[in-house]
Amino acid sequence: MDSILTEALLPGLELAFANASCPIKGLLFTNPNNPLGQCYPTSVLEGCIQFCQRHKIHFVSDEIYATTSYKCPDLQNPTPFVSALSLNLAALGCDPSRVHAFWSTSKDFGQSGVRMVGTLTIGSCPTSPTQEITLDRAVPLHRQTKN
Numbered sequence: 001m002d003s004i005l006t007e008a009l010l011p012g013l014e015l016a017f018a019n020a021s022c023p024i025k026g027l028l029f030t031n032p033n034n035p036l037g038q039c040y041p042t043s044v045l046e047g048c049i050q051f052c053q054r055h056k057i058h059f060v061s062d063e064i065y066a067t068t069s070y071k072c073p074d075l076q077n078p079t080p081f082v083s084a085l086s087l088n089l090a091a092l093g094c095d096p097s098r099v100h101a102f103w104s105t106s107k108d109f110g111q112s113g114v115r116m117v118g119t120l121t122i123g124s125c126p127t128s129p130t131q132e133i134t135l136d137r138a139v140p141l142h143r144q145t146k147n
Protein backbone atom coordinates (compact mmCIF):
# COMPACT_ATOMS: atom_id res chain seq x y z
CA MET A 1 0.00 0.00 0.00
CA ASP A 2 2.97 2.33 0.59
CA SER A 3 3.56 2.33 -3.18
CA ILE A 4 0.65 4.71 -3.62
CA LEU A 5 2.90 7.33 -2.03
CA THR A 6 5.49 6.88 -4.78
CA GLU A 7 5.66 7.44 -8.51
CA ALA A 8 4.39 3.87 -8.91
CA LEU A 9 0.97 5.46 -8.47
CA LEU A 10 1.16 7.21 -11.85
CA PRO A 11 0.99 4.21 -14.24
CA GLY A 12 -1.78 2.84 -12.03
CA LEU A 13 -3.80 6.00 -12.62
CA GLU A 14 -3.31 5.74 -16.38
CA LEU A 15 -4.42 2.12 -16.30
CA ALA A 16 -7.50 2.93 -14.22
CA PHE A 17 -8.39 5.81 -16.54
CA ALA A 18 -7.97 3.67 -19.67
CA ASN A 19 -10.15 0.91 -18.23
CA ALA A 20 -12.81 3.09 -16.62
CA SER A 21 -16.36 1.99 -17.33
CA CYS A 22 -17.78 5.47 -16.80
CA PRO A 23 -16.65 9.00 -17.73
CA ILE A 24 -13.96 10.26 -15.35
CA LYS A 25 -14.34 13.89 -14.30
CA GLY A 26 -11.64 14.25 -11.71
CA LEU A 27 -9.11 12.77 -9.34
CA LEU A 28 -9.84 13.09 -5.63
CA PHE A 29 -6.49 13.10 -3.89
CA THR A 30 -6.05 13.02 -0.10
CA ASN A 31 -2.81 14.65 1.04
CA PRO A 32 -1.73 14.00 3.79
CA ASN A 33 -3.04 10.54 3.06
CA ASN A 34 -5.79 8.92 5.08
CA PRO A 35 -5.35 6.22 6.41
CA LEU A 36 -1.55 6.15 5.92
CA GLY A 37 -1.03 9.52 7.58
CA GLN A 38 1.89 10.36 5.30
CA CYS A 39 2.40 13.07 2.71
CA TYR A 40 2.96 12.68 -1.00
CA PRO A 41 6.33 13.70 -2.44
CA THR A 42 6.12 16.80 -4.65
CA SER A 43 7.06 14.75 -7.73
CA VAL A 44 4.04 12.46 -7.23
CA LEU A 45 1.76 15.43 -6.60
CA GLU A 46 3.00 17.10 -9.78
CA GLY A 47 2.66 13.86 -11.73
CA CYS A 48 -0.96 13.51 -10.62
CA ILE A 49 -1.77 17.09 -11.59
CA GLN A 50 -0.15 16.55 -14.99
CA PHE A 51 -2.14 13.32 -15.36
CA CYS A 52 -5.32 15.37 -14.82
CA GLN A 53 -4.16 17.99 -17.29
CA ARG A 54 -3.44 15.35 -19.95
CA HIS A 55 -6.93 13.93 -19.58
CA LYS A 56 -8.64 17.32 -19.10
CA ILE A 57 -10.08 16.34 -15.73
CA HIS A 58 -10.07 18.14 -12.38
CA PHE A 59 -7.54 17.58 -9.62
CA VAL A 60 -9.24 17.91 -6.23
CA SER A 61 -6.89 17.86 -3.28
CA ASP A 62 -8.37 16.99 0.10
CA GLU A 63 -5.95 18.74 2.44
CA ILE A 64 -8.03 18.37 5.58
CA TYR A 65 -5.00 16.99 7.49
CA ALA A 66 -2.59 19.68 6.20
CA THR A 67 -1.91 21.16 9.63
CA THR A 68 -2.26 17.93 11.60
CA SER A 69 1.31 16.70 11.45
CA TYR A 70 3.32 15.16 14.27
CA LYS A 71 6.85 13.81 14.67
CA CYS A 72 7.02 10.02 14.55
CA PRO A 73 10.08 8.02 15.68
CA ASP A 74 9.28 5.33 13.09
CA LEU A 75 9.73 7.80 10.23
CA GLN A 76 13.29 9.13 10.07
CA ASN A 77 12.86 11.38 7.04
CA PRO A 78 9.17 12.11 6.71
CA THR A 79 8.01 13.75 3.50
CA PRO A 80 6.84 17.26 4.35
CA PHE A 81 3.38 18.39 3.38
CA VAL A 82 3.18 20.40 0.14
CA SER A 83 -0.14 21.90 -0.86
CA ALA A 84 -1.26 21.51 -4.47
CA LEU A 85 -1.95 25.23 -4.40
CA SER A 86 1.69 26.05 -3.66
CA LEU A 87 2.97 24.50 -6.89
CA ASN A 88 3.96 26.47 -9.96
CA LEU A 89 1.16 25.16 -12.17
CA ALA A 90 2.20 27.27 -15.14
CA ALA A 91 5.66 25.69 -15.08
CA LEU A 92 3.96 22.29 -15.04
CA GLY A 93 1.91 23.29 -18.08
CA CYS A 94 -1.31 22.87 -16.09
CA ASP A 95 -4.54 24.87 -16.19
CA PRO A 96 -4.98 26.38 -12.68
CA SER A 97 -8.77 26.36 -13.00
CA ARG A 98 -8.60 22.55 -12.88
CA VAL A 99 -6.69 22.40 -9.59
CA HIS A 100 -8.69 22.71 -6.36
CA ALA A 101 -7.86 22.17 -2.70
CA PHE A 102 -10.11 22.03 0.30
CA TRP A 103 -9.78 22.09 4.05
CA SER A 104 -12.35 21.74 6.78
CA THR A 105 -12.51 22.72 10.43
CA SER A 106 -13.51 19.20 11.47
CA LYS A 107 -10.03 17.83 12.28
CA ASP A 108 -8.10 20.79 13.66
CA PHE A 109 -11.05 22.14 15.64
CA GLY A 110 -12.79 18.86 16.51
CA GLN A 111 -15.85 19.88 14.56
CA SER A 112 -16.91 16.67 12.86
CA GLY A 113 -20.58 17.08 12.13
CA VAL A 114 -20.38 20.80 11.45
CA ARG A 115 -19.16 19.87 7.98
CA MET A 116 -18.02 23.22 6.78
CA VAL A 117 -15.43 23.25 4.02
CA GLY A 118 -13.27 25.86 2.38
CA THR A 119 -12.38 25.27 -1.27
CA LEU A 120 -9.70 27.17 -3.09
CA THR A 121 -9.21 27.23 -6.83
CA ILE A 122 -6.41 29.20 -8.37
CA GLY A 123 -7.36 30.68 -11.71
CA SER A 124 -10.68 31.69 -13.13
CA CYS A 125 -13.69 29.48 -12.67
CA PRO A 126 -17.20 29.67 -14.20
CA THR A 127 -18.83 31.19 -11.09
CA SER A 128 -16.22 33.87 -10.68
CA PRO A 129 -14.47 34.46 -13.99
CA THR A 130 -12.61 37.59 -12.95
CA GLN A 131 -11.05 36.33 -9.71
CA GLU A 132 -7.82 34.44 -9.48
CA ILE A 133 -8.54 32.87 -6.12
CA THR A 134 -12.02 31.94 -4.97
CA LEU A 135 -13.15 30.78 -1.56
CA ASP A 136 -16.40 28.87 -1.23
CA ARG A 137 -18.03 27.12 1.65
CA ALA A 138 -20.70 24.50 1.80
CA VAL A 139 -22.69 22.93 4.58
CA PRO A 140 -23.84 19.45 3.55
CA LEU A 141 -27.49 18.70 4.05
CA HIS A 142 -27.18 15.62 6.24
CA ARG A 143 -26.30 16.01 9.89
CA GLN A 144 -26.40 13.74 12.89
CA THR A 145 -28.58 15.04 15.71
CA LYS A 146 -28.98 13.92 19.31
CA ASN A 147 -31.87 14.42 21.74
Ligand SMILES: Cc1ncc(COP(=O)(O)O)c(C=O)c1O
Nearest residue numbers: 030034062064104106112113115
Ligand atom coordinates in the same frame (compact mmCIF):
# COMPACT_ATOMS: atom_id res chain seq x y z
C1 LIG B 1 -9.43 12.77 4.55
C2 LIG B 1 -10.79 13.27 4.98
N1 LIG B 1 -11.40 14.22 4.25
C3 LIG B 1 -12.62 14.70 4.59
C4 LIG B 1 -13.28 14.24 5.71
C5 LIG B 1 -14.63 14.82 6.04
O1 LIG B 1 -14.59 15.60 7.17
P1 LIG B 1 -15.88 16.37 7.72
O2 LIG B 1 -17.05 15.94 6.91
O3 LIG B 1 -16.01 15.98 9.16
O4 LIG B 1 -15.60 17.85 7.56
C6 LIG B 1 -12.70 13.26 6.50
C7 LIG B 1 -13.40 12.77 7.70
O5 LIG B 1 -13.04 11.84 8.35
C8 LIG B 1 -11.41 12.76 6.13
O6 LIG B 1 -10.79 11.80 6.86
